[in-house]
Amino acid sequence: MIKNYFRPSTIDELSELKIKTNGYLFSGGTDLFVKIRAGAINTDTVIDTKYLENEELKIENKKLFIPLNTTYTELRKFIKANQINPIIENIVKTIGSPMIRNRGTPVGNIANASPAGDFVLASYLLNASVILKPSSKKIPVEEFIKGPGKIELEKEEFIYGIELEILDDYKFYFEKVGRRNAMIISIASIGLLIKEDNEKIKDIRIAFGSVAPTILRNKEIEKSLIGEKIDKNLFKYLANEFFNLSSPITDVRASKEYRKQLVYNLTLKAYINLYEKVVI
Amino acid sequence: MKIKFTLNGTLIEKDVPVNKRAIDFLRDDLGILSIKEGCGEGECGACTILVNGKNVHSCLMLAVELDGKEVITVEGLKDNVIQEAYVEAGAIQCGFCTPGFIISTKALLNETLNPTPEEIKEALEGNLCRCTGYVKIEKAVKLAAKMYKGSDSND
Known part of the structure; x- marks a missing residue:
């Protein structure tokens, strides 16, 4: 049962809480709360990342940066407004439902590391790197994900964002x-x-x-x-x-x-x- | 934990246990009974509410996450246009799923009053109805859009 709920606002605060409590980080909670309810996860501490002062979605050097707490709905709007990587729209619109997309996040999908994760597939196709804090490590997604639900993360680290390539003039196909x-x-x-x-x-x-x-x-x-x-x-x-x-x-x-x-x-x-x- | 948010336009300040789900807090403590619990895991959409204008599952959210937010449920909609459209189109049978559908309809119509059939289907894809099928519900959404636009044609 959840006994402690934290809202860190800085990277260091989040990192320290993670070490101290061994709690679960969440943003949308669309996966975590299902697992807690089903008894698949038993934790007394959850850490809400939504109060973290983090960067915004941005395009830099032909790369798309998606920070934690960015929802699928926000990502879709950004992709459409900037007319980049149309395959992402095709993939993201199949994830969950509007309610899930309004809360769920690409970073959460990477953290779950499911081989069925639709955004995980998108990140493999677009040669994504996972950016960790406080270490500022940048790891290719296929090295970061070790197996079903297994990721390479030190005790003090968390996923701060992901960086995807922006590709021009590619034909694309996605089906699930x-x-x-x-x-x-x-x-x-x-x-x-x-x-x-x-x-x-x-x-x-x-x-x-x-x-x-x-x-x-x-x-x-x-x-x-x-x-x-x-x-x-x-x-x-x-x-x-x-x-x-x-x-x-x-x-x-x-x-x-x-x-x-x-x-x-x-x-x-x-x-x-x-x-x-x-x-x- | 103390939280402060607006519910259907009214400012609420309450102390809530951190493990309490938003659905339990809103239904049991605040008496908002339009919110239904179907599956409790985000599959059915019966618990859908609007938080800062976006439709979300109140069963997959902690009550403490409502802090600082603007929450709207069917009780707090400013008019009955969507409800009337659902009645008019015969889009209701047992009614259990209806509040969730109405909230998802509202979320769509906040974005556009000219939704395409695909946009309507996508907007409602997270809500399950086991009585009516979905044809009449889709008609109700079209009708509600028309009613909001002030047209009285009914094709």
Whole structure:
């Protein structure tokens, strides 16, 4: 049961409280309070980060900085107003529901480090770095997330913000498979970014959610495709590679066999939707 | 912990236990009974309230987080336009989900009085209704938008 509730306003105060109480940090609480109620988390201390004097959303040196306490709704408005990274809008609008997006935060999604985290997938695709305080460490997201729910954080540290690349002239595709429009935790998801040069690949990034202990992305495969002609055979090759690389589990949402098949099918579906101009 | 906020326009100052959820505080201590508890975990939207103009789940929020905020529930809406539109469109059966839908409708209509069908669907996607289906509810939202705009056409 929650016995202590704190509202630190400075980085040092927050850090000291975290060390002293071992309490859980929260901003929107859309995940933490569900877990506390379900008995999955038992803590007597929660630390509300919303009173921290932190920076605002900003664009600097072709990077988008998202501080803690920024909600999905605020991020969407910012992305739209600045016309950057349209894939983020496609991903964020599928997260939770309006009520969740009005409270939930991208930084919270990274902290939870779920392989089904939709914003985690976005952050992998956009080569995100996680910025920690008070240390001011900057760690690539794929190094920061160690496994399901496991992150690299010292006792005194907390996630201060994330920094994403801003990409121009990329085609993109995002889809998540679930059972309802709102509030779905994906059975499997795909995010794809392609930059073309004369019908050939200049840069490609492909990531899958919910089919491995962390988001599945493979930079070696991506690199090996630079200069290749974009056609269905190439995507069949990719579908096969990721079918083999994926290592999903069976859980309440779906079986591992079904998830593996989704990896294959979603890869081809992304191609068909982007290049054959038939929406399926 | 002492908190101070406005509830439906009235300033409230209360001492609340830090573990109390906003929904329990508003319903049990302050008697705001339009707020319903369905799932208690953010899936159903029956507990939706407006906090600083945004619709949020009162079941996933601590009462202490209301401190300094402006809270609106169905009891505090300035007019009955949305309620009347729901009645007119036949968008109510058992009524348990209705306050949550009305608050989500209000949040949408605060942003735009010309919502597209997609915007209406998105605005209501976090609210579940197990009686009516959603067609009449979507019609009610369109109707409420029209009523706010002062038009009396009804297609």
